Every structure is written in C-alpha cells, then in structure tokens.
Amino acid sequence: MRRSARRAPRRVGGPTKRVVVIGAGLSGLSAALHLRGAGHEVTVVESGGIPGGLVRTETIAAADGSAYRFDTGATILTMPRLAVDALAAVGVDPARAAADLDLLPVDPTYVARFADGTQLDVAADRDARIAGIADVFGADTAAGAARLTDWLAELHDIEFDHFIDRNHDAVPDFVRGDMAAATRRLLRHGATRGLTGAIKRFTKDERLQRVYSFQALYAGVPPARAAAIYGVIAHMDIGLGVSYPANGMGRIGEVLADGLIGAGGEIRYATRAVGFSRRGDRIDGVRVTATGNGGRIDDGAVIPADVVVAACGSAALAGIWGESAPDRAIRYSPSAVVAHLAVDEAAAARWPDDHHTIDFGAAWADTFRQIAPRRNGRGEPMRDASVLITRPGKTSPGRFTSGGREAVSVLWPTPNLDAAPRLDWERFGPGYVARSLGELAARGYRGIDGAEVLRVDTPATWAARGYAAGTPFAAAHTVRQTGPLRTGNLDPRAENLVLAGADTVPGVGIPPVLVSGRLAADRITPMPARASATGAADAGH
Known part of the structure; x- marks a missing residue:
C-alpha cells in the first residue's frame, strides 16, 4: 500500500x-x-x-529614590x-x-535546593552536570541521569523539526509523508507515556526526578499529569543551555x-x-x-x-x-505571585550564588493538586511552596544593584483565577508574600524577609493587564x-x-x-x- x-x-x-x-x-x-x-x-x-x-x-523605584532593574516577565x-x-x-x-x-551564558542553569539540605548545581556542560550529580546523588544515579540526558536529546530531535516547528491541520497529517516515520519514531521512544513514569525509568531518586520534570509547569500541567513529550522542555534548558542578554x-x-x-x-x-x-x-x-x-x-x-x-x-x-x-x-495554566525585592547585598551574599535557584519544598504532588486542581474553583496557594528565586546580577554584574542592594525576584506558583475565583488577591497578596518571605528566611535566605518589596504581581494584576484567567x-x-x-x-x-x-x-x-x-x-x-x-x-x- x-x-x-x-x-x-x-x-x-x-x-x-x-x-x-x-x-x-x-x-x-x-x-x-x-x-x-x-x-x-x-x-x-x-x-x-x-x-x-x-x-x-x-x-522600579525604591522608597529612598534608588532605582532597580528587574525582569518582570520571562527570565x-x-x-x-x-x-x-x-x-x-x-x-x-x-x-x-x-x-x-x-548574550551571556547562565551556568549553572539552575541551583536546585531541597528540603533535606541537598543542593545540586545543574551545570550547563553535560560532563560537568553528570559529575555534579555523581557527587551529590552517587555514581548509579549519575549513570541513569546520563541515559536520561540522551533520551531527552533524542526526544527533542524527533519533536522539534516535525511536531513543533511545522504547521499541521489535522490528526491525519501525522501519518502522511515524512510525518509517518516521525510519528512511529516518537511512539517507539515512549513519548506518549506519562512524564514522571518516563523519568523514573532512568532515576529512582525523587529529588532528581523533580529537576527533570518541574519544567512541565511551564506548559501549565503538573508533572504527574504531563505527557512525556514535555520532557522536551527540560532538554531545552538543561541540555541546550540558558543564555541571558547582558x-x-x-x-x-x-x-x-x-x-x-x-x-x-x-x-x-x-x-x-x-x-x-x-x-x-x-x-x-x-x-x-x-x-x-x-x-x-x-x-x-x-x-x-x-x-x-x-x-x-x-x-x-x-x-x-x-x-x-x-x-x-x-483550560488555563496555573498563575504566579512574583515579588520584586531590593535585598541587602551583604545578606544575599550568603545565599546560593547563582542566577536561578529553585528551592523545592518538602511536599510535591500535593502542591500541584492545590494550584492545578482537576476541577475549577478548588484551587489554593501551595502550603509548602517550591519557588524560583532570580538574581540576574549574578550573570550580568553591575547592572542590577544600587546603593548596596541587589534586585531579586521571587516567584511562587499559584492557582489561576478560574481555579480559585474566591481568592481576593488584593487583600490576600501582601500577607501571603510576607509569610512566604519569612518561610524562605527560615530555609536559609537570611535577610530576605527584611528586604524592601518594590512590587508584587498576582493573578489579579495579570488579569488587569489582560491575561485570561489571571495567568501569564x-x-x-x-x-x-x-x-x-x-x-x-x-x-x-x-x-x-x-x-x-x-x-x-x-x-x-x-x-x-x-x-x-x-x-x-x-x-x-x-x-x-x-x-x-x-x-x-x-x-x-
């Protein structure tokens, strides 16, 4: 035929x-x-x-008139x-x-910190990254991470040119012409199974699973409910590296x-x-x-x-x-609360010294049921939040400091306005940020709870800017x-x-x-x- x-x-x-x-x-x-x-x-x-x-x-201006530059969207x-x-x-x-x-290289791509005190620098270079995993998690886990790296790289090679960077009109397009071979290859690769299950084939360490699966949140889906095709996002930043305009x-x-x-x-x-x-x-x-x-x-x-x-x-x-x-x-993705802070440089000097730090709470699956419930109207803020802390001055020194203070942004994933329609962010937001900064101070970011909060973006402010369901x-x-x-x-x-x-x-x-x-x-x-x-x-x- x-x-x-x-x-x-x-x-x-x-x-x-x-x-x-x-x-x-x-x-x-x-x-x-x-x-x-x-x-x-x-x-x-x-x-x-x-x-x-x-x-x-x-x-964004501070109370004393000093001004700080922040990346207020994608970082x-x-x-x-x-x-x-x-x-x-x-x-x-x-x-x-x-x-x-x-463009400047961001290396490590992330620092991942865990509630048990473990810290992993996710290096941009493959060999350095695998060696770092071996130092933190052991040789067997590092060997699995190396195989996972290869699996993700092949997944990206299958997906990008055929499935991402090309227009399609209907499902039958995927079994016609050169797409038929690409679709068979994608299925053989296991890309239609669950993302968490796919990663577990390579590493049993739950902490490392988080490092390679949290990116599914970029696609608006909790890792446990995401398809393995979204492992491509992990390869884009961990495998291909992150850059930053100076x-x-x-x-x-x-x-x-x-x-x-x-x-x-x-x-x-x-x-x-x-x-x-x-x-x-x-x-x-x-x-x-x-x-x-x-x-x-x-x-x-x-x-x-x-x-x-x-x-x-x-x-x-x-x-x-x-x-x-x-x-x-x-159905829209979860949203976020983002606080832009002016932090004393002496205090921040004792934190992880990197552009992006992902600080994971002890909870994991429960947190996604809170911010991305299966039914709208049942969402709530994470009780044990995993957060992203961004310090652009670590990659581009001198451009993000003023008067002895450093520009720092903190992002907490939250439910969108469809998922939590009764949550009044204008009233709830300031207290939420204050409590959450206190929790971060207890996790080791000393001085962050005393930082000047220059601006807070919440689902309510995203909605006011025209983003559906209050999510960017x-x-x-x-x-x-x-x-x-x-x-x-x-x-x-x-x-x-x-x-x-x-x-x-x-x-x-x-x-x-x-x-x-x-x-x-x-x-x-x-x-x-x-x-x-x-x-x-x-x-x-």
Whole structure:
C-alpha cells in the first residue's frame, strides 16, 4: 500500500500584501520579521510603549529614590538561535544579531535546593552536570541521569523539526509523508507515556526526578499529569543551555523591533486595536485607538489590512471582537505571585550564588493538586511552596544593584483565577508574600524577609493587564489542548485572521512563541526551509 503524501498546510487565500500584526510581543515580532523578509508590508500595533510583551526589563523605584532593574516577565532564554533566525529573515547578519543581543551564558542553569539540605548545581556542560550529580546523588544515579540526558536529546530531535516547528491541520497529517516515520519514531521512544513514569525509568531518586520534570509547569500541567513529550522542555534548558542578554531580557524585544524597523516595517506604539472592519468573511482593516501625551488621537482610525495576525492573546482578541471573554472551554495554566525585592547585598551574599535557584519544598504532588486542581474553583496557594528565586546580577554584574542592594525576584506558583475565583488577591497578596518571605528566611535566605518589596504581581494584576484567567502562562497543555487539538493558528471567525502567541500552537515559552510567529507567517506565505534548530549551537554560548 502506497503511503499517502503529506499535503501542504492550509494558507490564507486572496490578497496578502498588507499585514497588520496586533501585539509587539516576541510572537508578533517574529511573525512580522518573517513576513517582512518575504516582501509583505507589515504594520505592528502595540498598546504599550515598548516591545517584548511579557519579556521585559523594567525599572522600579525604591522608597529612598534608588532605582532597580528587574525582569518582570520571562527570565529564562533557551534556543536564542530562533530570535537570530527571525532577524536573518530581513537580512540581519547573524553575527551582528548575536552582538546586539549580547548574550551571556547562565551556568549553572539552575541551583536546585531541597528540603533535606541537598543542593545540586545543574551545570550547563553535560560532563560537568553528570559529575555534579555523581557527587551529590552517587555514581548509579549519575549513570541513569546520563541515559536520561540522551533520551531527552533524542526526544527533542524527533519533536522539534516535525511536531513543533511545522504547521499541521489535522490528526491525519501525522501519518502522511515524512510525518509517518516521525510519528512511529516518537511512539517507539515512549513519548506518549506519562512524564514522571518516563523519568523514573532512568532515576529512582525523587529529588532528581523533580529537576527533570518541574519544567512541565511551564506548559501549565503538573508533572504527574504531563505527557512525556514535555520532557522536551527540560532538554531545552538543561541540555541546550540558558543564555541571558547582558542588559536584561527586555533586550530581546528591543533587538527584534529594531530589526523590523530597519527593514522597513512599522511599529505603532500606544496604539490599541479595538475592532475590525469587515467585508464578507474577510477583515479589511483594524480599528485602533492611539494615545498620545495630550490624550487620545486617531480614535477609531482604520489601518487597512489584507491579513491580520493577532498576537495579543485570547482575552485581548475576544475584546477586539466585542466578546465578553475568551472561550470558557479553554483550560488555563496555573498563575504566579512574583515579588520584586531590593535585598541587602551583604545578606544575599550568603545565599546560593547563582542566577536561578529553585528551592523545592518538602511536599510535591500535593502542591500541584492545590494550584492545578482537576476541577475549577478548588484551587489554593501551595502550603509548602517550591519557588524560583532570580538574581540576574549574578550573570550580568553591575547592572542590577544600587546603593548596596541587589534586585531579586521571587516567584511562587499559584492557582489561576478560574481555579480559585474566591481568592481576593488584593487583600490576600501582601500577607501571603510576607509569610512566604519569612518561610524562605527560615530555609536559609537570611535577610530576605527584611528586604524592601518594590512590587508584587498576582493573578489579579495579570488579569488587569489582560491575561485570561489571571495567568501569564496562557492555555495549559492538557491532552485536549496539545498538538493538533490546541487552538489552531487559523481563526475560523475570518478567513484572513491568523493567530500567534502562547495560546495557539506550538505553545508556551520563549522558544514556542518565537516559533508561533514563524508558523503564523507560514499560514500567509510559505516560509523557506531552515536548518534544523536542534543542537548544542543553540545555547548561544
């Protein structure tokens, strides 16, 4: 029986010359760069005043007038080559792009601390990482970790080019053409089993299992309920390495935006999309309200469009359509409370001396039942929280300190507003942060409970910024919201509306949203094949 050929993915028909992109986050900028490189006229409208979306670096003032810089969204950059590829689409030399990003290696990738006092430095180099595991957990556990490393690397090689970095229209696409062999290979690899069970085949140490499975939370799914396919995320940061722009994560959006403008694209800041003008089943313009120093200008102006790329998230897009809320059938990821602190440098000097520290509480499975209950309305904050502590000054010295104090951010995973709708974060949040900082001080971060809290973001503040369910982590990667079952990037409400960003394919995180922009562009015009995005070179070191 002859194997059926894989069909080309569906694309927007009709005129496509003029493209309006809604949102100057990384997905919108990626789409804009790839489309501009293909010869389209591209206008990006952004309601805020800076590019980058959730990937930003902000300056926050302390009570004494001193100012501190914080990464107030994403703090982990993997596979920076994807940003370089987007810039290359408009002719930016890769060496220049890398120089503009000014990437530094983050090594170790993480420090993992456990309630029993164990500490593991998760080194960027494979051999150093395995040797570190041997020192902490023993030779047998290290041998299992080496096999796990190889299994994850192969998983990534199977998944990325065929399942992540490619448009698909329906489940049958996975058994057609070259996808048939890739699908068989993925099944043989055990990628459809549970993530925790897959990792247990290589290591019985529950602490090390956490190190290689907590990344499933990036996809909005507790590790015990995640499919093994999401082990690819662990490989992206542990296997391929983490980089950091010397001037902060916000530099990524700045460089992408500069590249687009330099190539003749347009970005209109302080310009909010408020509706669409339509002709039949097509959108022919985006209605905007622009704000200036003197108030509103161009209220109701229409930017002509042959195609629209909505890279603004499901909640914002629902508002543009005039809907009260996005599809309530979507299940969203857990949220987070993030406190940005000015910490005395002398106190912080006694802590783990690294950029990212993951401090695991003694509890594990119970905590996920609290923040990601199977039924909405039953969530609660972690009683024994595992937290992420971020100190960018450890990788980029001198840029994140002022007056003898250091900028430190602490993230506690929490239920989103759907999971815990009765939790009043405006009243509950300050006390929660104070108690949680006290718990961290008891865990060994002495002085953190006396730090000045400069800003706290909670599910309520994420919701106020337009994120559905009060989470910045978008739609969860549940079984029904994974791969071809996830919200597709061709929106059925109009034949020329394409989606990009974390709510659509391929999903949440910096590598996926950069990919989503390219996939959105591919729905408008075929994107040229690119070299495989796998391999050690992606670490950007």
